[in-house]
Amino acid sequence: MSTTVTENVITLPQQVSVSTSDAQPYDYANLKPYVHPAETKEQLPWSELVTLDLSDFNQPGGKERLAKQLEHAVHHVGFFYVKNFGLSQEEVDRQFTLARNAFDLPTEEKEKYIADFANGAYNGYRRPGQYAVGTVPDNIEVYNFAKFTDDFKHQEEHLPDVLKAHLPEIAAFHRALHANVVLPLLRLFAIVLQLPDDEYLAKQHTYEKHSEDHMRYMLYRKRTAEEHAASNQQLTPGHTDLGTLTLLFRQPVIGLQILGEDGKWTYVSSQPGTITVNLADTISHLTGGYLKSSVHRVVAPPADQIQYDRQGIVYFARPHSDLILNPILDSPVLQAAGVKPRFTRPVSMAEWVKAKQALQLNPDLRKKKYEESGDGTVEVLEGFRDRNYD
Ligand SMILES: O=C(O)CCC(=O)C(=O)O
Numbered sequence: 569m570s571t572t573v574t575e576n577v578i579t580l581p582q583q584v585s586v587s588t589s590d591a592q593p594y595d596y597a598n599l600k601p602y603v604h605p606a607e608t609k610e611q612l613p614w615s616e617l618v619t620l621d622l623s624d625f626n627q628p629g630g631k632e633r634l635a636k637q638l639e640h641a642v643h644h645v646g647f648f649y650v651k652n653f654g655l656s657q658e659e660v661d662r663q664f665t666l667a668r669n670a671f672d673l674p675t676e677e678k679e680k681y682i683a684d685f686a687n688g689a690y691n692g693y694r695r696p697g698q699y700a701v702g703t704v705p706d707n708i709e710v711y712n713f714a715k716f717t718d719d720f721k722h723q724e725e726h727l728p729d730v731l732k733a734h735l736p737e738i739a740a741f742h743r744a745l746h747a748n749v750v751l752p753l754l755r756l757f758a759i760v761l762q763l764p765d766d767e768y769l770a771k772q773h774t775y776e777k778h779s780e781d782h783m784r785y786m787l788y789r790k791r792t793a794e795e796h797a798a799s800n801q802q803l804t805p806g807h808t809d810l811g812t813l814t815l816l817f818r819q820p821v822i823g824l825q826i827l828g829e830d831g832k833w834t835y836v837s838s839q840p841g842t843i844t845v846n847l848a849d850t851i852s853h854l855t856g857g858y859l860k861s862s863v864h865r866v867v868a869p870p871a872d873q874i875q876y877d878r879q880g881i882v883y884f885a886r887p888h889s890d891l892i893l894n895p896i897l898d899s900p901v902l903q904a905a906g907v908k909p910r911f912t913r914p915v916s917m918a919e920w921v922k923a924k925q926a927l928q929l930n931p932d933l934r935k936k937k938y939e940e941s942g943d944g945t946v947e948v949l950e951g952f953r954d955r956n957y958d
């Protein structure tokens with residue numbers, strides 16, 4: 569299957585071919601379609617986020633208009649929406665359908681594909697119940713996909729047949745998110761930072777070179793009201809993401825909250841046809857904290873959505889693994905702001921991923937370190953401290 573590239577926009581082919589000889593049971597006609605749950609009717613404190621129309625990107629003056637729109641969001645909120653990113657709703661819905669069918673498999677089947685988290689690998693399946701939230705086990709299930717490049721060959725070995733059968737389409741979707749959303753946004757950041765070259769950040773994030781970007785099918789299994797009470801209404805505690813940018817596909821079960829500068833949590837609403845984007849730690853490191861890594865969490869859905877599983881698709885963008893995470897010097901904006909390195913020695917992306925993930929994937933270690941420090945912060949690596957936001 570080939571993808572079409574027009575003006576840097578990847579579109580998926582009309583006819584999606586299926587790659588395995590016994591794929592027929594996995595034709596879309598034979599899969600249970602994913603259907604979005606009904607929207608909430610509750611009035612909640614919503615976050616006010618801008619929406620960037622990426623179809624403006626290649627219009628005369630479009631990049632500059634979009635960069636202007638971004639300026640406030642990247643300093644203060646760290647969250648915004650994008651629309652018109654070159655993938656149809658049907659193509660997005662097909663990914664939700666694949667995810668739904670992969671999550672619906674029997675536990676014994678899914679457990680054949682468990683990722684080797686203990687050794688720092690995370691492509692494949694993650695089962696729920698890896699850590700406690702309050703007094704209940706977490707309810708998160710995941711399939712992670714690395715980049716579809718030679719560095720991550722044979723990732724199908726960590727995937728069930730229903731996903732293997734559609735691997736070319738999943739790969740095209742993965743590449744499209746990188747080409748149509750991640751790279752254009754990095755070009756806009758370059759404009760915001762007045763870098764000498766609009767490609768400055770994009771060149772640190774090419775698809776072909778080694779980096780640990782990954783796309784995630786994610787499921788929060790529904791919980792009872794009692795279970796939500798036992799978890800203090802939390803699904804995922806407050807955190808910042810470790811990469812450059814995170815893309816979250818729209819799903820209507822409300823729960824994602826952003827910590828505002830005023831210390832208040834507000835909810836991200838589910839806007840049709842959009843992807844929610846948040847800035848993460850690495851773009852903050854590369855700008856000495858000038859661009860904000862946004863603090864967010866996921867809480868229990870409103871009462872009229874409590875009966876639904878919450879299914880999402882996420883893309884975590886990261887720079888090349890060998891990039892040194894020093895603040896960019898060629899930016900007049902960063903020079904004027906007088907930003908400083910956030911580590912006491914040169915630290916590579918690979919080292920940063922390893923260090924932050926050791927804390928994320930090892931809740932006992934995390935707990936121990938927070939207890940030892942006693943001030944709500946821990947050193948992740950060489951002078952850089954992370955905070956506990958709960
Ligand atoms: O599920 C969501 O809405 C957000 C997930 C998230 O924050 C994460 O996986 O890092």
Ligand SMILES: [Fe+2]
Pocket residue numbers: 807808809814864
């Ligand atoms: Fe996150």
